[in-house]
Amino acid sequence: xxxxxxxxxxxxxxxxxxxxxxxxxxxxxxxxxxxxxxxxxxxxxxxxxxxxxxxxxxxxxxxxxxxxxxxxxxxxxxxxxxxxxxxxxxxxxxxxxxxxxxxxxxxxxxxxxxxxxxxxxxxxxxxxxxxxxxxxxxxxxxxxxxxxxxxxxxxxxxxxxxxxxxxxxxxxxxxxxxxxxxxxxxxxxxxxxxxxxxxxxxxxxxxxxxxxxxxxxxxxxxxxxxxxxxxxxxxxxxxxxxxxxxxxxxxxxxxxxxxxxxxxxxxxxxxxxxxxxxxxxxxxxxxxxxxxxxxxxxxxxxxxxxxxxxxxxxxxxxxxxxxxxxxxxxxxxxxxxxxxxxxxxxxxxxxxxxxxxxxxxxxxxxxxxxxxxxxxxxxxxxxxxxxxxxxxxxxxxxxx
Amino acid sequence: xxxxxxxxxxxxxxxxxxxxxxxxxxxxxxxxxxxxxxxxxxxxxxxxxxxxxxxxxxxxxxxxxxxxxxxxxxxxxxxxxxxxxxxxxxxxxxxxxxxxxxxxxxxxxxxxxxxxxxxxxxxxxxxxxxxxxxxxxxxxxxxxxxxxxxxxxxxxxxxxxxxxxxxxxxxxxxxxxxxxxxxxxxxxxxxxxxxxxxxxxxxxxxxxxxxxxxxxxxxxxxxxxxxxxxxxxxxxxxxxxxxxxxxxxxxxxxxxxxxxxxxxxxxxxxxxxxxxxxxxxxxxxxxxxxxxxxxxxxxxxxxxxxxxxxxxxxxxxxxxxxxxxxx
Numbered sequence: 001x002x003x004x005x006x007x008x009x010x011x012x013x014x015x016x017x018x019x020x021x022x023x024x025x026x027x028x029x030x031x032x033x034x035x036x037x038x039x040x041x042x043x044x045x046x047x048x049x050x051x052x053x054x055x056x057x058x059x060x061x062x063x064x065x066x067x068x069x070x071x072x073x074x075x076x077x078x079x080x081x082x083x084x085x086x087x088x089x090x091x092x093x094x095x096x097x098x099x100x101x102x103x104x105x106x107x108x109x110x111x112x113x114x115x116x117x118x119x120x121x122x123x124x125x126x127x128x129x130x131x132x133x134x135x136x137x138x139x140x141x142x143x144x145x146x147x148x149x150x151x152x153x154x155x156x157x158x159x160x161x162x163x164x165x166x167x168x169x170x171x172x173x174x175x176x177x178x179x180x181x182x183x184x185x186x187x188x189x190x191x192x193x194x195x196x197x198x199x200x201x202x203x204x205x206x207x208x209x210x211x212x213x214x215x216x217x218x219x220x221x222x223x224x225x226x227x228x229x230x231x232x233x234x235x236x237x238x239x240x241x242x243x244x245x246x247x248x249x250x251x252x253x254x255x256x257x258x259x260x261x262x263x264x265x266x267x268x269x270x271x272x273x274x275x276x277x278x279x280x281x282x283x284x285x286x287x288x289x290x291x292x293x294x295x296x297x298x299x300x301x302x303x304x305x306x307x308x309x310x311x312x313x314x315x316x317x318x319x320x321x322x323x324x325x326x327x328x329x330x331x332x333x334x335x336x337x338x339x340x341x342x343x344x345x346x347x348x349x350x351x352x353x354x355x356x357x358x359x360x361x362x363x364x365x366x367x368x369x370x371x372x373x374x375x376x377x378x379x380x381x382x383x384x385x386x387x388x389x390x391x392x393x394x395x396x397x398x399x400x
Numbered sequence: 401x402x403x404x405x406x407x408x409x410x411x412x413x414x415x416x417x418x419x420x421x422x423x424x425x426x427x428x429x430x431x432x433x434x435x436x437x438x439x440x441x442x443x444x445x446x447x448x449x450x451x452x453x454x455x456x457x458x459x460x461x462x463x464x465x466x467x468x469x470x471x472x473x474x475x476x477x478x479x480x481x482x483x484x485x486x487x488x489x490x491x492x493x494x495x496x497x498x499x500x501x502x503x504x505x506x507x508x509x510x511x512x513x514x515x516x517x518x519x520x521x522x523x524x525x526x527x528x529x530x531x532x533x534x535x536x537x538x539x540x541x542x543x544x545x546x547x548x549x550x551x552x553x554x555x556x557x558x559x560x561x562x563x564x565x566x567x568x569x570x571x572x573x574x575x576x577x578x579x580x581x582x583x584x585x586x587x588x589x590x591x592x593x594x595x596x597x598x599x600x601x602x603x604x605x606x607x608x609x610x611x612x613x614x615x616x617x618x619x620x621x622x623x624x625x626x627x628x629x630x631x632x633x634x635x636x637x638x639x640x641x642x643x644x645x646x647x648x649x650x651x652x653x654x655x656x657x658x659x660x661x662x663x664x665x666x667x668x669x670x671x672x673x674x675x676x677x678x679x680x681x682x683x684x685x686x687x688x689x690x691x692x693x694x695x696x697x698x699x700x701x702x703x704x705x706x707x708x709x710x711x712x713x714x715x716x717x718x719x720x721x722x723x724x725x726x727x
Binding site for chain 1: 460462463464479482483485487489491492493494495496497498502506507509510511551554555
């Protein structure tokens with residue numbers, strides 16, 4: 001175990017200094033943070049709200065003289081028709097006006113006339129005006145409640161357990177989808193990295209020195225563990241970047257405290273995800289060993305990583321029939337288990353036996369892969385610049 | 401070191417018997433039998449593609465033999481044995497993005513050294529090969545010669561009982577060659593068995609006690625270097641003398657060149673007889689008298705340079721007295 005750890009630690013320290021790793025690890029969250037910050041720059045404005053105009057064609061509104069938005073008191077002017085309101089807008093007497101159509105109460109939306117660079121808080125101000133205009137006699141507490149709609153607490157009538165509603169329900173659906181997407185991306189990026197790391201070991205001719213100190217199995221496991229740690233570092237940076245971007249983007253839109261984490265889903269993601277990640281990593285190492293050069297290793301490992309993202313092509317099938325035969329089969333197929341199981345969890349309750357069976361199959365495949373890769377390792381590791389042919393692979397599997 | 405000294409009195413460090421490696425259509429190694437002793441530098445020689453590297457890799461358990469037995473440091477290869485071997489392969493390289501210090505610490509620890517000991521030895525040997533100043537540089541920033549020395553340090557850092565060095569001097573200037581040579585002698589004197597595979601015959605002549613020459617996977621020369629050279633010299637002597645001789649009893653041919661005579665003796669005539677005759681000549685003073693020793697280069701070309709058929713090969717094999725193997 002000490003030697004496996006030494007190889008893992010050396011692999012980590014060598015790769016963590018590589019330029020490609022640094023760009024990939026820190027570039028992506030930086031992009032996310034920028035993306036999260038963009039709406040704030042464009043949406044938020046501290047400029048005071050201008051006077052506003054209202055044209056009530058429905059004839060059922062009692063428009064107030066003023067409205068308070070974020071401690072700003074905004075005067076409101078009423079106009080008999082849109083032409084008069086437009087004249088006032090052109091004369092800079094008001095900053096915007098809203099035309100409420102005749103059949104507004106039948107569902108036709110109102111129209112907001114404003115300059116292209118309008119204050120982002122205008123929409124909120126007009127919503128408040130409409131609420132007040134429709135309920136002129138309502139007390140302040142009623143208006144406050146109306147501006148903060150109810151969230152529902154869902155209870156499963158068959159089990160009596162509480163299921164989140166509103167934002168909570170949203171996070172219950174979104175969490176497994178995000179976890180599946182995240183895992184797919186992780187597999188896609190790290191398999192090609194691992195494949196090329198192994199082939200680089202051959203290219204750098206370090207393998208022949210290292211292999212005289214440990215068994216092929218220890219070298220393969222050390223490399224896989226080192227790359228897994230590297231991926232974990234990447235994940236941690238990405239997660240922190242993603243969370244920061246999320247906070248930037250949604251602060252003020254809704255209360256993030258209402259988000260609840262569905263822990264059983266996270267638990268299954270970890271249980272299925274970790275061995276599947278190692279399965280991908282061992283297979284990628286095997287492809288790196290078979291490959292003749294770095295380019296070929298990346299192609300082969302990239303093809304393997306494609307399995308990590310392929311399940312997302314089937315989202316339509318999973319949404320339409322989450323308990324169908326194809327989603328079930330792909331839940332039991334080790335290379336797609338975590339992604340498919342998580343996607344299904346967003347839309348149905350996946351039976352526990354299916355998850356347990358998937359876990360067993362993944363672990364069995366992992367051990368089989370380790371055996372397979374260490375058998376071919378000895379034959380392929382010294383073939384500098386050469387690809388291991390199928391016949392040689394077969395020979396290696398028979399003789400070790 | 402005490403352990404090594406004890407080992408040196410006992411069995412050989414490496415014992416290879418009837419070693420064969422066969423690939424699909426190629427016989428890479430064919431029936432090699434030899435031993436390598438503690439406290440000696442053993443030359444493993446042969447032309448390109450002769451099977452030297454394959455033999456080394458089988459000794460190191462990197463590849464498995466088709467048949468034959470290999471005993472390394474008293475038994476079959478194990479984890480404990482691996483920790484006692486230092487290897488400098490022909491196809492060599494290190495992790496380019498790691499620093500020299502990190503690389504050597506890593507390789508030293510893989511050989512079972514504690515981090516502290518690995519650090520002490522790294523510092524000591526890097527100073528010895530004049531590389532300490534580069535200890536925090538990345539491997540990719542080292543020159544070829546520095547890289548070569550770094551890899552040599554990696555092979556001896558754990559002070560192994562067996563060192564296998566494939567072309568240890570390639571890429572080194574004379575000064576650095578001398579530094580590495582000195583370290584190899586120190587290791588040998590401590591009782592370490594050293595296998596040196598090289599094409600630099602003058603290094604073999606200078607450093608090796610015994611050699612094995614293989615060609616196309618077959619053993620063609622094996623034994624103490626001095627005896628092999630004498631055997632190839634034939635029955636000839638080199639003489640420097642004051643005076644002049646035209647004919648000497650017992651000498652079949654006589655040539656004079658560059659201030660010395662080369663005398664090929666008649667069959668059955670001993671050099672001592674000729675020396676006695678020369679000493680008794682009244683007008684002649686013998687200043688130097690020595691059996692002719694053929695340069696290893698010449699032997700190599702003679703043995704490997706001609707195309708030997710399978711039938712011819714056993715008769716070309718020279719097995720020196722004291723060895724069990726016979727043609």
